[in-house]
Amino acid sequence: MSIKDKLKAVLQEIPDGVRLVAVSKYKSATDILEAYQAGQRIFGENKAQELSAKQPVLPDDIEWHFIGHMQTNKVKYIAPFVSFIHSVDSLKLLKEINKQAFNCNRTINCLLQFHIAEEETKFGFSLAEVEDILNGNEIKELTNINICGVMGMATFTENEVQVRNEFARLRHIFTQLKDKYFNHAEHFKEISMGMSGDFKIAIEEGSTMVRIGTAVFGDR
Numbered sequence: 001m002s003i004k005d006k007l008k009a010v011l012q013e014i015p016d017g018v019r020l021v022a023v024s025k026y027k028s029a030t031d032i033l034e035a036y037q038a039g040q041r042i043f044g045e046n047k048a049q050e051l052s053a054k055q056p057v058l059p060d061d062i063e064w065h066f067i068g069h070m071q072t073n074k075v076k077y078i079a080p081f082v083s084f085i086h087s088v089d090s091l092k093l094l095k096e097i098n099k100q101a102f103n104c105n106r107t108i109n110c111l112l113q114f115h116i117a118e119e120e121t122k123f124g125f126s127l128a129e130v131e132d133i134l135n136g137n138e139i140k141e142l143t144n145i146n147i148c149g150v151m152g153m154a155t156f157t158e159n160e161v162q163v164r165n166e167f168a169r170l171r172h173i174f175t176q177l178k179d180k181y182f183n184h185a186e187h188f189k190e191i192s193m194g195m196s197g198d199f200k201i202a203i204e205e206g207s208t209m210v211r212i213g214t215a216v217f218g219d220r
């Protein structure tokens with residue numbers, strides 16, 4: 001199947017109100033253009049260098065989302081154009097994103113990544129860590145970021161019950177944060193969860209953004 005056909009098939013599974021982030025990591029500009037020409041505008045990458053190399057050679061109206069673990073010293077490479085950073089997992093990183101966004105005279109949308117999986121290898125905050133940050137004073141000074149919601153990755157397992165429980169937990173975390181800290185913040189509305197293998201469950205559990213690579217572009 002062509003990328004165009006795979007994209008169409010995936011889009012048929014995604015209801016209105018849920019956005020598709022087509023994860024194009026390790027894929028060529030040619031592959032990305034094929035998806036672009038089929039109408040896709042949101043693409044996700046997980047390495048700052050790869051993203052900053054691809055962005056200038058691809059159409060300007062692509063909305064780039066960064067979805068990988070981010071080192072603070074790499075933020076400057078993507079700050080001039082990145083639209084969303086899904087994978088914020090420290091206050092230090094939030095501060096650096098704010099600083100680089102300020103230098104570019106723009107605002108960068110951020111999602112707080114939560115550790116919902118059982119695997120130790122996955123990154124992310126606990127709820128207590130985020131509450132400490134949101135109760136603190138430093139966060140109030142970060143005027144060039146918008147905290148738009150939460151992101152998480154479920155455990156890589158065949159056990160659908162476990163995956164569903166982990167996604168439900170992320171949605172619960174989102175609701176708690178919304179009620180307690182973001183009740184009047186219109187932009188706090190995103191739950192980024194679901195990949196090629198589990199996006200249908202994620203959508204059933206309230207995802208607003210699915211990050212899908214293999215199902216759109218094929219194996220990496």
Ligand SMILES: *Cc1c(COP(=O)(O)O)cnc(C)c1O
Pocket residue numbers: 023025046067068153194195196197211212213214215
């Ligand atoms: C690679 C990646 C994805 C997409 O994974 P697929 O299984 O190829 O759909 C989603 N989210 C993150 C954070 C990733 O690194």
